[in-house]
Amino acid sequence: MKRREFIIAMTAAAFLPSSSAFAATDADVMTVYKDPNCGCCMLWADAYKKAGYSVVVVKERDLISLKTKLGIPLAIQGCHTAVYRGQFLEGHVPLEAARMLESWSDLAGLVVPGMPAGSLGMGDDPSASYDVIGVGKDGKTAVFLEVRPKS
16 A cells, blocks of 8 residues: 555544444554565465454565564564564464464464465465464463374
8 A cells, every 4th residue: 555545544544433343453453564575475464364354564674673672583583573462473373373372461472483385375285284383471482383284
């Protein structure tokens, strides 16, 4: 969305009647930070939109600084970074893991290191095999979910 379109949309939204039953708070918006040249990030973000999440995509050239600020360990960083309800989703985190994360307040976020073939946004193949790592608010990491081929 271009800057002018964004400003017009925000101005129009300010004049819409609000309803607490339907109004999304900033916490309910998933902000996805991605490299401007990466396409798989949009496929991942689109999957979350289709699943009902409110998603805003921000093109960011300095992802390393953002990841560092959020406490995402360098050794396990993924492709893009999303922030949702005060927690992060780093890389190609599957929908089922993100839904599980909502009940884990002791975690800072989830990480799918690298760009595993078959993960969400990278082919979404049921034969994919990779781990989703949980990152605690204390910085400790552990396997949160094992994604294995469905039989």
